[in-house]
Structure formats: structure tokens, C-alpha cells
Amino acid sequence: MNNTSKPLTVRILEKDYRIACPPEEQAILFRTADYVNQAMVQVKKSSQSLSTERVAVLAALNIARELIENNPNSLQQPMHDTHAEELIERIDAALQEFGHP
Structure with missing residues (x-):
């Protein structure tokens, strides 16, 4: 991310999450967060006894499956290191908010 x-x-x-985001990516961040929220709500509805962590993992797997089904070549495209590092940082920040190390 840049300095702006x-x-x-x-x-x-x-649950509210504060995420640093460049102005040009704000709209997509809100759309993405809404999509993730919908996926997690759907998983949560299927079983109220699931932990939030398990709901997040199952929702992530469902989203990844959708991505792969819609773009089968996505598994063969290498992820750039900087993009991967940014995703890892965001995941770490979200896990910390859930109280996980």
C-alpha cells in the first residue's frame, strides 16, 4: 500500500475491522468486504455452532472454489510476491482482531 x-x-x-486502503481502492474494498460478509453469513446460517474462525475458513474455501470454477487457469498463474505479502498482512491483521496470534 502507498502513503496515501x-x-x-x-x-x-x-464485527468492525479497520483496514488501511488507498483512495482508488476504497470502492472495491467495500464490495469485497460485503462479499466476504455474505459468504460468512451463509456459512454461519448452515450451523450456528461453528466458531467464527471455522466460519471464516469455510467461507474462504467457498470463495476460492468459486474463483477456481470461474477461472480454472487461476491456479496456474503465479501470484506476485508483493501481492502475496500484502494478502498475508491483511489476513494477519484480521486474525489479530479475532484474538489469534
Whole structure:
């Protein structure tokens, strides 16, 4: 992310998350957060006894499956290191908010 990133609040599964985001990516961040929220709500509806962590993992697997089904070549395209590092940082930040190390 660049120096002009500003913290935004997104709501996923009734919990607020502050995420730094450049202005040009704000719209996609909100759309993405809404999509993730919908996926997690759908998983949560299927079993109220699931932990939030398990709901997140199952929702991530469902989203990844959708991506692969819609673009079978996506598994063969290498992810750029900087993009992978950014995703890891975002996942780590989200896990910390859930109270996981």
C-alpha cells in the first residue's frame, strides 16, 4: 500500500475491522468486504455452532472454489510476491482482531 492509504471501517459478521486502503481502492474494498460478509453469513446460517474462525475458513474455501470454477487457469498463474505479502498482512491483521496470534 502507498502513503496515501487511509483507514476505513468494514463490517464482517457483525464485527468492525479497520483496514488501511488507498483512495482508488476504497470502492472495491467495500464490495469485497460485503462479499466476504455474505459468504460468512451463509456459512454461519448452515450451523450456528461453528466458531467464527471455522466460519471464516469455510467461507474462504467457498470463495476460492468459486474463483477456481470461474477461472480454472487461476491456479496456474503465479501470484506476485508483493501481492502475496500484502494478502498475508491483511489476513494477519484480521486474525489479530479475532484474538489469534
